[in-house]
Amino acid sequence: MTKEEKKALLYSPDHGFDRFPQDEKETMHTYCENYKAFLNCSKTERECVVSAVRLAEEKGFVPYRYGMKLASGDKVYCINRAKGIMLAVIGEKDLSFGANIAAAHTDAPRLDIKPNPLYEEAELAYLKTHHYGGIRKYQWVTVPLELHGKIVRRDGSEVSVSIGADPDEPQLVISDLLPHLGREQGKKPLNEAIPSESLNILIGSWPDKEYDGSDRVKLAVLELLHEKYGITEEDFISAELEAVPAVMARDIGLDRSMIGAYGHDDRVCAYAELAAILQLEKPMRTAVCIFADKEEIGSEGVSGMQSEEFEHFMAELCKGQNVDLRDCFAASFCISADVTAAYDPNFSEVYERRNSAYLNYGIGLCKYTGSGGKGGASDASAEAVGRIRSLFNCNGVFWQMAEMGKTDAGGGGTVAKYMAKRNIDTLDAGVPVLSMHAPFEVVSKLDCYMTYKGMKVFFEQN
Ligand code: MN
Ligand code: MN
Numbered sequence: 283m284t285k286e287e288k289k290a291l292l293y294s295p296d297h298g299f300d301r302f303p304q305d306e307k308e309t310m311h312t313y314c315e316n317y318k319a320f321l322n323c324s325k326t327e328r329e330c331v332v333s334a335v336r337l338a339e340e341k342g343f344v345p346y347r348y349g350m351k352l353a354s355g356d357k358v359y360c361i362n363r364a365k366g367i368m369l370a371v372i373g374e375k376d377l378s379f380g381a382n383i384a385a386a387h388t389d390a391p392r393l394d395i396k397p398n399p400l401y402e403e404a405e406l407a408y409l410k411t412h413h414y415g416g417i418r419k420y421q422w423v424t425v426p427l428e429l430h431g432k433i434v435r436r437d438g439s440e441v442s443v444s445i446g447a448d449p450d451e452p453q454l455v456i457s458d459l460l461p462h463l464g465r466e467q468g469k470k471p472l473n474e475a476i477p478s479e480s481l482n483i484l485i486g487s488w489p490d491k492e493y494d495g496s497d498r499v500k501l502a503v504l505e506l507l508h509e510k511y512g513i514t515e516e517d518f519i520s521a522e523l524e525a526v527p528a529v530m531a532r533d534i535g536l537d538r539s540m541i542g543a544y545g546h547d548d549r550v551c552a553y554a555e556l557a558a559i560l561q562l563e564k565p566m567r568t569a570v571c572i573f574a575d576k577e578e579i580g581s582e583g584v585s586g587m588q589s590e591e592f593e594h595f596m597a598e599l600c601k602g603q604n605v606d607l608r609d610c611f612a613a614s615f616c617i618s619a620d621v622t623a624a625y626d627p628n629f630s631e632v633y634e635r636r637n638s639a640y641l642n643y644g645i646g647l648c649k650y651t652g653s654g655g656k657g658g659a660s661d662a663s664a665e666a667v668g669r670i671r672s673l674f675n676c677n678g679v680f681w682q683m684a685e686m687g688k689t690d691a692g693g694g695g696t697v698a699k700y701m702a703k704r705n706i707d708t709l710d711a712g713v714p715v716l717s718m719h720a721p722f723e724v725v726s727k728l729d730c731y732m733t734y735k736g737m738k739v740f741f742e743q744n
Contacts, residue, residue, distance in 0.1 A: 295643060297642060297643070298728045299642055299728065310731040313730070313731050314727045317531075317541070318531035327390075327573070328364050328432065330388035338560060341560045344359075366573055368572050370571075374564060377596075378605045381567060381570050382567050382615060384571050384572065384741070385618050386552035386555055386572065386574070386712075387577030388548065389576055391414060391719045392526050393413050394414045395409050395411060395429070396409075396410040397518060397519045407487070407499045407503045409483040411482065414524070415578030418719070423458035428526055431443050433517050433523070447528070454525065458476075529544050539726060540726050542724050550621060550712070550713045552619070554737045556571055558740075568599065577696065587697035588700050592704075611706050614706045615708075617711050620712045621715045622715070624714030624715055633688065634687065637683060645674070645729065647667060647684060650710075651694055658699065674739070679739060713733050714729055
């Protein structure tokens with residue numbers, strides 16, 4: 283055996299930057315700038331849908347209407363209750379040959395405003411919150427916040443809310459204890475030091491001067507809201523308002539090799555899918571790109587990946603071709619495009635170094651997620667992993683295997699199991715993230731780009 287042959291026996295990938303093709307550097311740069319722009323105007327699942335529609339229509343996608351006749355090469359999208367979207371490019375082959383499906387989620391951990399949120403205490407006005415998804419509560423205090431969402435008023439009319447993103451607009455914040463008085467708090471475990479009911483957002487401090495009743499600061503805030511949005515206090519009950527970190531996507535590192543932002547999980551994969559399907563012209567197999575909602579709370583509800591809205595859309599596409607939906611699913615393949623944990627040397631004790639994903643080694647393939655012995659994982663087959671591995675190897679897509687962390691350290695899940703349950707072969711794949719679920723998460727540009735490239739070759743697959 284030669285030295286080269288011996289080396290080929292070992293699995294030890296080189297750093298992505300060392301083998302990155304010179305002629306793709308500009309493409310990677312442009313891709314990442316576009317991704318940052320997408321993030322900056324897509325801070326909630328609703329805004330992700332708006333952004334996706336804008337970009338898709340520029341590329342000739344049209345809204346799907348039930349019963350519409352479609353031909354190969356046609357590009358359609360279908361919005362699910364303003365919070366999810368499915369885009370499809372119809373293939374040359376009919377749907378009995380299956381579809382290439384990529385499913386990501388665009389909801390992200392955040393602080394939702396409670397149905398009766400507004401109160402005054404010590405002449406300060408606050409909004410009470412109920413956190414959405416898995417957050418580390420101590421990370422959300424003293425972080426500037428924006429408020430985004432929708433209010434349905436008493437008369438049924440709707441108004442969209444966005445406060446804090448524009449530099450001229452005010453922002454909101456949750457206060458924290460000063461260290462001088464934090465002796466007792468400092469002794470508590472991290473997950474108890476900031477109780478959920480203390481995550482109250484400071485929203486005003488000036489009273490209504492004319493009013494002589496109580497709660498004059500609260501009233502002054504309501505007056506401002508009434509003026510701007512035409513709402514009364516009762517209207518909060520039919521509102522979905524989300525407090526999200528007031529941060530713009532920024533390059534991280536002196537070498538600008540990374541991107542810091544809120545909501546990389548999972549908009550970094552959602553954007554990769556979207557950018558890939560927008561490039562597609564006449565694929566052999568029908569390509570489907572999904573932005574799902576509610577993944578962070580178990581993919582529940584009508585806008586989550588467990589919803590039959592997906593069957594509804596796919597069955598419609600199949601019906602137009604006289605294909606049974608079950609035959610289509612059985613022949614389809616799904617990439618559950620979701621982020622994974624990147625190895626963090628500051629917390630090496632929770633990672634298993636030989637099976638962790640690292641920044642700059644490309645898209646992470648997760649054979650299984652789950653916790654406590656693969657509990658809750660769909661556990662992709664060797665064949666499913668083999669198929670994607672070979673596809674990526676043949677097309678210059680850098681990839682790595684990824685387990686979230688040590689088996690006993692915890693775990694997590696994705697939409698993969700809900701796709702697999704539909705009799706669709708499914709593999710998890712996505713970008714490794716540092717500080718996942720924090721108000722400011724970090725990813726590597728190279729991994730973002732490789733995930734996009736991976737989605738593109740996946741959609742182009744025959
Ligand atoms: Mn995710
Ligand atoms: Mn998540």
